[in-house]
Amino acid sequence: MKKFSIKKAFQDPYQTKLLMNDVKKFCLTVLQIAIIVGVSYVILSPVIGMLVNSFSSDRDAFNPMVFVVPEYPTLERYQLAILRMDYWPTIGRNILYVLSLTLIQVFICSMVGYGFARFDFPFKKLLFGCVVVMIVIPSHTIMLPLYTTFRNFDPAGIATAITGAPINLMGTPWPMYVMSFLGCGVRAGLYIYIFNQFFRGLPKEIEEAAFVDGAGMWYTYFRIMLMNASPAVITVTVFSMVWQFNDTFFSNLFLVSPDIVISKKISTLQSVIANQDKILNVTIQELYLHAGIILVLLPIILIYLLLQRYFIEGVERSGIVG
Numbered sequence: 001m002k003k004f005s006i007k008k009a010f011q012d013p014y015q016t017k018l019l020m021n022d023v024k025k026f027c028l029t030v031l032q033i034a035i036i037v038g039v040s041y042v043i044l045s046p047v048i049g050m051l052v053n054s055f056s057s058d059r060d061a062f063n064p065m066v067f068v069v070p071e072y073p074t075l076e077r078y079q080l081a082i083l084r085m086d087y088w089p090t091i092g093r094n095i096l097y098v099l100s101l102t103l104i105q106v107f108i109c110s111m112v113g114y115g116f117a118r119f120d121f122p123f124k125k126l127l128f129g130c131v132v133v134m135i136v137i138p139s140h141t142i143m144l145p146l147y148t149t150f151r152n153f154d155p156a157g158i159a160t161a162i163t164g165a166p167i168n169l170m171g172t173p174w175p176m177y178v179m180s181f182l183g184c185g186v187r188a189g190l191y192i193y194i195f196n197q198f199f200r201g202l203p204k205e206i207e208e209a210a211f212v213d214g215a216g217m218w219y220t221y222f223r224i225m226l227m228n229a230s231p232a233v234i235t236v237t238v239f240s241m242v243w244q245f246n247d248t249f250f251s252n253l254f255l256v257s258p259d260i261v262i263s264k265k266i267s268t269l270q271s272v273i274a275n276q277d278k279i280l281n282v283t284i285q286e287l288y289l290h291a292g293i294i295l296v297l298l299p300i301i302l303i304y305l306l307l308q309r310y311f312i313e314g315v316e317r318s319g320i321v322g
Helices: 006-011 013-054 076-084 087-118 124-136 139-151 155-163 174-181 188-201 205-212 217-228 230-246 249-253 263-276 282-317
Strands: none
Touching: 013 282, 076 087, 076 263, 076 282, 087 124, 087 174, 087 188, 087 217, 087 230, 087 282, 124 188, 139 174, 139 249, 174 249, 188 230, 205 217, 217 230, 230 282, 249 263, 263 282
């Protein structure tokens, strides 16, 4: 068996090339690991800090020697946060609210995306350009028209003709449902784009075979095309659930009750604890706030863990990357 010699390797051009390739692969691997570790630290460090603080006792909060593991861990922060946030009833209403909006968005956006992918109609390119504009324009630029529209909601003068005055939808979740039904809800433009890209990638022979067998347009769409678009459906479902759950912009704009949107209770948790429980120390208040944030994050983390494999597959096949 011949022994490997670095000196001989540099004398042999082929061996030199192999050695340089190995060095390049090693350097790239080290660089990739460093980037992954660095990005993971930036993203996870605040979450880990909040998780540690949520289990810290008063003694740990004022002990400079406590860094990662609390010396006297306690569940008191979670118990009081659950009580003051009315956690279980509120999270139940929040999940029902998010799921209903998600189902509406998946249904409407998939139909719109299918229409753009498969049918030719007047002003098709112009309308699809409007979809792209929905993705690009920030929501803050249209907040005033949205507020005035739903503050005096009167489509085609119907409300005034029936009740004598426009309907005020502020303080209710109805503006979110109306926007979702009309295909302009939270990030709806992106969902339409995802479905459009996915349906364009499906072969038209599937539909033609269904039409030959006597299937109608609606049957073909719901029973064949939508079933084949399950990766896009899962991708949009996860995106919609996460963004609807974390949304505070529209919920604040339309004055949706904190009893429905639990993320709005985070902003008032410190003041509620200070007023009701007479805990005036800001450092201790922050411990309860961190426990509340962890409680709000838990449903989204569980959803992602359950749908992770399907979500990644859907992102790869829905045309988002590449």
